[in-house]
Amino acid sequence: MYLRPLEPEDLELLYTIENDPSLWDTSNTDAPYSRFALKNYIASSASIHECGQLRQIIDLSNSSNEPSQPVGMIDLTNYSALNARAEVGITLLKAHRGKGLGSQALQLLEMFAVQRLRIHTLYASISPNNKASLNLFIGNGYKQVATLPEWQYSQGKYHDMALFMKFF
Template sequence: MPADPVFPAAHAPAVYLRALEPEDLDFLFALENDADIWGVSDTLAPVSRHALREYLAHASADFYLVRQLRLVVTTEIGRTPVGVVDLFDYDPLHQRAGIGITVLATERRHGYARQALALMKEHARRVLRLHQLYATVGADNTPSMKLFHATGFRQVGTRQQWLRTPGGWLDAVEWQCLL
């Protein structure tokens, strides 16, 4: 049985964040092996089911110890996942972390990412007591740029030729949100 959600969205109760469950194996397998998103996740090769089983076995580790947190985005309590939102690279001294979100290709353009980011921002502020979040977005990823802007992030800079892609080098746009 899936875990209870972390919390529902106040303005859109159809979106929830919850912990990873062993039952999420097939979902994670599909998400992690979607070559179309490897460029934004620094992935170069497929991920095995065995590796994902091992990951799921340890996914509930303490955020402050492993310095990362992945929550599943669902549209109803305990229902089929539509995406994940991650906090990573947690820095305890400066109380900040990177944030990223991935939504299944078939579930994009429904507002799930926007609502999930708003929920994770609130969780980072109230529960984890972070001071700020940051995101790095490929300069060609217009939907993600609009998403971070719409959820209160400010564009703070551009790293030139920061991301290597099959087509060459791509600039990375840096976003920051003070909580």
């Protein structure tokens, strides 16, 4: 497995993930995206230093020399170089969940973030009902530091979110 930047051929993967209503609550999305909008997003992707986020494709091939096998995405958002921190988000296609791939991808992202971006803190806000994400982050050494009451609006009401952090 390796993490790589978005490429134009990732349009269908991005379209599938961004337009899956079951993921909207975790991604703060409330409407589908068009292929046109996503194509423009891919084309205009800037560096994390310019836009404050980094989206990487989780690819099961061993290198860029093999045919691509994208299975999901992992992001750094709300990046602050000054404070050396960023928020982590991860999504795997349903067929690839529960196989330890999220943990592998998270470890690769952490290594990149610490070595290349000099990150001191990674954090994630997770619904207490999202058992898979809770297990992923707890299993990788993240600690719950707060509960954010009524933090996220979905399905007609406000929900608490758990804030997890890991220091390097």
